[in-house]
Amino acid sequence: MTHPILETRDLTVRFGGHVAVDAVSCTFRTGELCAIVGPNGAGKTTYFNLISGQIPASAGRVVLNGQDITRAGVSRRCDLGIGRAFQLTNLFPNLTVLENVRLVIQSKRRMGFALFSTAASHVELTNRAEEILDSVRMMPLSGYKVSELSHGNQRKLEVALLIALDPLVYMFDEPTAGMSVDEAPVVLDLIARLKAQTDRTILLVEHKMDVIRSLADRIVVLHNGALAADGAPAEVMASDVVQEAYMGKELDIA
Amino acid sequence: MLVKLLSGDSPRSPLLALILLAILIALAFAPFLFPGIRSVDTAARICIFIVLVASYDLLLGYTGIVSFAHTMFFGMGAYGVALASVHMGRGFDALAVGTLAGAALAAVFAFLIALFSLRVRAIFFAMITLAVASAVAVLVSQLSQITGGEDGLTFLIPRELTPAFRFGDELFGVRLNGKLLNYYLVFLASLALFLLLLRIVNSPFGRVLQAIRENDFRAESIGYRVVAYRTTATCISAAVAAFAGALYAVWIRYVGPDAVLSFDIMLDILLMVVIGGMGTMYGAVIGAVLLLIAQNYLQELMGLGAGAFEGVPILPELLSADRWLLWLGILFVLSVYFFPTGIVGRLRQGR
Ligand SMILES: Nc1ncnc2c1ncn2[C@@H]1O[C@H](COP(=O)(O)OP(=O)(O)O)[C@@H](O)[C@H]1O
Ligand SMILES: [Mg+2]
Numbered sequence: 001m002t003h004p005i006l007e008t009r010d011l012t013v014r015f016g017g018h019v020a021v022d023a024v025s026c027t028f029r030t031g032e033l034c035a036i037v038g039p040n041g042a043g044k045t046t047y048f049n050l051i052s053g054q055i056p057a058s059a060g061r062v063v064l065n066g067q068d069i070t071r072a073g074v075s076r077r078c079d080l081g082i083g084r085a086f087q088l089t090n091l092f093p094n095l096t097v098l099e100n101v102r103l104v105i106q107s108k109r110r111m112g113f114a115l116f117s118t119a120a121s122h123v124e125l126t127n128r129a130e131e132i133l134d135s136v137r138m139m140p141l142s143g144y145k146v147s148e149l150s151h152g153n154q155r156k157l158e159v160a161l162l163i164a165l166d167p168l169v170y171m172f173d174e175p176t177a178g179m180s181v182d183e184a185p186v187v188l189d190l191i192a193r194l195k196a197q198t199d200r201t202i203l204l205v206e207h208k209m210d211v212i213r214s215l216a217d218r219i220v221v222l223h224n225g226a227l228a229a230d231g232a233p234a235e236v237m238a239s240d241v242v243q244e245a246y247m248g249k250e251l252d253i254a
Numbered sequence: 255m256l257v258k259l260l261s262g263d264s265p266r267s268p269l270l271a272l273i274l275l276a277i278l279i280a281l282a283f284a285p286f287l288f289p290g291i292r293s294v295d296t297a298a299r300i301c302i303f304i305v306l307v308a309s310y311d312l313l314l315g316y317t318g319i320v321s322f323a324h325t326m327f328f329g330m331g332a333y334g335v336a337l338a339s340v341h342m343g344r345g346f347d348a349l350a351v352g353t354l355a356g357a358a359l360a361a362v363f364a365f366l367i368a369l370f371s372l373r374v375r376a377i378f379f380a381m382i383t384l385a386v387a388s389a390v391a392v393l394v395s396q397l398s399q400i401t402g403g404e405d406g407l408t409f410l411i412p413r414e415l416t417p418a419f420r421f422g423d424e425l426f427g428v429r430l431n432g433k434l435l436n437y438y439l440v441f442l443a444s445l446a447l448f449l450l451l452l453r454i455v456n457s458p459f460g461r462v463l464q465a466i467r468e469n470d471f472r473a474e475s476i477g478y479r480v481v482a483y484r485t486t487a488t489c490i491s492a493a494v495a496a497f498a499g500a501l502y503a504v505w506i507r508y509v510g511p512d513a514v515l516s517f518d519i520m521l522d523i524l525l526m527v528v529i530g531g532m533g534t535m536y537g538a539v540i541g542a543v544l545l546l547i548a549q550n551y552l553q554e555l556m557g558l559g560a561g562a563f564e565g566v567p568i569l570p571e572l573l574s575a576d577r578w579l580l581w582l583g584i585l586f587v588l589s590v591y592f593f594p595t596g597i598v599g600r601l602r603q604g605r
Contacts, residue, residue, distance in 0.1 A: 052475065078477035090475075092468040103465050106458050107477040113486070114458040120262045122458065165476060 005030045005201050006082075006169050011050055011060035020046045022225040023060065028169070033195045033202040035212045035233075037242075038222035044205045045087055047222065048171050051203075052084040053077045065168070078107075083167025087174045087205070089154045091146045097157060098142040101129040104164040129164065136160045136190060152183035159190055170194060170202045176211075191215065209237075259449055261456040265536055270601040274536060277543055281441060285434055286426050292550075295505075298437055300546050301444035302502045307526045308451045308538035309494035315533030316455050317487045318467035323367065323383035324523055326390050327492040329515040330363070331356035331499030333394070336407045336509040344410035353500035357493040364492035368485040391515045406510020415439065415504065440501050447497055452535050454490065463487055464533075522549075525582075529589050531596020540597050548585070553578045 006028040013021045021043045028034055036044050049055040051062055053074040061070045069077055078084075092100050102119075105128050106112060120126075133139045136156060146154060159175055172191065176184040188211060194200055195215065206212055212219065212233065219236040221229040229236045236242055257264060265271040280287060284297035306328055313319045334356025335349055342348040363386070371382040394401045401407065413419050419432030428434065454460055462483050465473045474480045503509050522545060530541025556573045563569040593600040 054471075054475070073479075074474045075477050075479045078475060084475055086472075090469065090472050092465050092472065094468055095464060099461065103461060103473075104476050106461065111458045112462045112478055112483065115454055115490075116457060118261045118453065118456045119458050119461050120456070125458075161476065 003030060004028065005065060006051070007061075007063040008047075008051065009061040009063065011047070011062060012058050013046060013050055013055060014058045020225050021050060021222075024222070024225075024227045025060075026220060026227065026230065028201055028203065030168075030201055031198045032217045033191075033204060033215055034218045034220055035216035036203060036205045036220045036222065037207070037212065038228070042222040043225040044222055045173055046225075048084065048173055048203070048205070051169075052082050052171060078165070078167070081168030082171070083162050083165045083169065084171045085158045085162045085173060085175060087177060089151070089158055091154060091157060091161070093147040094145055096142065097138060097144055097146060097149070098126070098129055098133065100146060100157060101132050101160060101164050102126060104161050105129055105132075108165060132160055132164045136163065137186070152179050155179055156183070156187055156190075159187055163190070163194070168201060170200060172202065172204045172206075174205050174207065176206070176208070188215070213237075261449075261453040263452055263456045263535070265598075267598075267601040270536065270598060273601075274539060277539060284441075285428050285437055289428055294433075294437055296546060296550050298440045298505050299502075300542055301440050302498050302505065303522070303526065303542040303546060304539050305444045305447045305451075305501070306495055306498040307523050307530070307542050308448055308535055309491045309498065310523050311527050311532060311535060311538050312451060312455060312463075312487060312494075313491045314527060315531075315535075315537070316460060316467060317463045317484060318470075319372075319484060319488065320377075320380040321383045321488070321491075322380060322520055323363075323387040324491075324495050325515055325517065325519040326383075326387040327360040327364065327495035328499035328502070328519065329390075329394070329509075330360045331496030331501075332503035332509045332514040333401065333407075333499075334359065334496065335500045335503040336409050337400070339409040339411065340407060344412055346412050349411065349500070349504060352503075353497060356500055357496040360492040360496035361489040364488045365485060368481075368488045372481050372484050372488075387517075387520075391511060391517075394515060395511050402510070404511060406508060406513065408508050411436075411504055411507055436505060440505055443497070443501055447494055448535075448539075451494060455535055459483070459486075467533075525586055527596075529586065529593075529596060531593075531598030531600075534596065534598040534602075537596045537598040544597075545582075548582060549578075552581065556581070 004027045008024055008026050010023040010025055011021060012019065012023050024047060036047070038044055046055065050057050053072060057070055061068055063069065064080055064082065067080070069080060072080070092103065102125050105125050109125070111122070130139060130142065133142050136159065138153065138156060138160060141149065141153060146157065149157065155175060155178070159172070162170055175187050175191065179187065191202065191204065192215060195202060204215070216233050218231065219229070219233050220227065221236060221242055229239050229242055265274055281297055281301055285294050288294065288297065310324050313321055331353060335352035338348040338352030338355065342351065367382055367386055368379070371379040395404050397403070414432050415436040416432040420430065422430035424430065462473065462478050465478070466480055466483055470480050499514060502514065506513065526541030526545050527538060529544060530537030530539065556578055559573040560570040563573060
């Protein structure tokens with residue numbers, strides 16, 4: 001594939017004595033969809049937190065597009081092109097669906113410090129937000145407060161916010177967790193459509209093996225915080241370490 | 255046009271719209287509708303407190319920041335006007351310089367407090383503001399050479415704003431004098447400041463503040479520098495509070511620690527914003543009107559009540575004018591219990 005966009009070098013974090021992410025070195029390339037797998041507690045979410053900046057690293061580096069961002073704050077990393085959707089739904093609950101999306105677009109266009117114009121007067125932001133909602137088929141819900149939505153729709157909105165942000169690196173942390181059987185495919189379809197835009201890089205934490213098989217260009221396996229395997233799906237799935245560390249457990253191998 | 259002035263933020267409840275309109279008319283024509291020194295004085299205080307409480311709502315209701323320094327910022331504006339008038343001599347230039355200096359000082363203080371505390375944790379901010387506000391209040395009482403200490407400062411405002419200035423005879427039985435002009439200065443400036451705040455909370459910036467209140471963690475992760483936004487909101491809120499303080503000083507022609515810096519004012523602001531409804535701006539209007547009227551007239555009403563029940567056991571005791579604070583407290587608890595989202599929130603639900 002093309003050039004490296006995101007790289008972690010010996011990325012490590014310790015909580016007290018516990019090493020949650022242990023010297024993980026990995027290079028992600030533009031346009032690839034990389035599945036990150038591992039049993040619960042393997043450190044997948046923590047690895048994401050280190051990349052998007054929610055947690056400071058104890059050691060190691062994060063490099064985006066050749067620029068060291070290990071010390072950069074969360075909002076700075078967002079500006080530079082790291083976009084994150086969360087495992088536990090993390091939205092603005094008392095604002096409307098439309099307002100949630102609008103806020104993301106407003107941030108992307110650096111308009112947060114506009115003090116003296118009304119938000120409603122920026123029609124272009126609203127139009128763009130409606131386009132996004134339309135593309136994820138949530139337009140009928142645009143006027144609802146997020147807290148009034150079903151869990152499935154909140155998860156979908158979580159994905160929609162990331163699409164609105166349109167970062168260089170999309171990070172999805174178990175986007176279909178807790179979704180019903182008919183809801184999950186909608187979200188996976190959205191991710192597949194993103195993947196079709198070849199210049200976007202996607203990191204996807206996912207448990208369902210069939211999903212990984214159909215979407216991933218590459219699989220990274222984390223085990224006890226360390227990198228256990230990294231390679232093409234067929235190769236990684238066949239390897240002993242995965243059979244032992246992951247497939248062996250009675251996780252939802254659909 | 256009207257919707258534009260309100261920045262598209264309509265009251266969203268016919269009853270609320272009606273009440274607000276009634277208040278606007280009452281305040282706009284107060285000297286004519288309620289002649290008498292005392293009622294015009296109450297009207298002016300209502301105007302000023304609407305601005306003060308609305309500026310506090312920007313922080314508490316929209317950004318989710320608890321501050322106990324709002325009276326301090328109010329006091330800075332008031333002392334700014336007083337000191338400028340004392341040192342520069344009476345005049346509009348002194349009022350302008352004092353107001354701007356007070357607002358600038360308030361913004362700088364707000365900036366420093368925010369810088370030192372908001373980076374750590376939002377709750378830390380509440381404690382720091384409490385400490386700084388107490389320290390400043392003590393300092394003002396101690397530095398009597400400059401501030402007049404506990405006695406405060408009495409000063410002269412431009413003659414055009416005093417009763418001694420006449421510019422006509424009478425209109426509808428109201429004397430056309432400087433006091434009337436002073437009232438309209440207060441009214442129009444308050445109206446402008448309120449509309450400005452309404453614009454700010456409905457701007458893209460205001461939306462970011464609400465997002466931060468809802469979920470600061472997520473706001474940061476979609477690219478907003480939360481500390482920068484909170485700091486800016488704090489500075490704006492402080493500067494507007496200082497403007498309100500300046501208007502207050504011009505109106506009462508006096509400043510002193512009890513009049514403009516006391517913690518009682520802070521409690522009043524909190525009561526008004528909570529009773530009116532946080533995060534609505536209009537709540538400031540309702541809260542200020544209700545509480546100031548209660549404070550000014552409840553005591554009398556209760557005095558009357560106490561007299562009426564003379565001879566009945568306990569009742570006169572309970573209704574004695576000294577107990578008005580108790581009743582206010584009960585009123586507060588009841589209103590928070592029955593209208594957790596404030597009166598404005600309740601009216602909007604009931605639509
Ligand atoms: N903030 C934290 N403090 C202490 N321990 C943590 C923290 N975050 C994660 N951990 C621990 O790190 C390990 C990895 O957690 P996590 O990254 O959530 O795993 P996964 O997402 O792969 O299920 C777990 O043992 C978890 O308890
Ligand atoms: Mg996880």
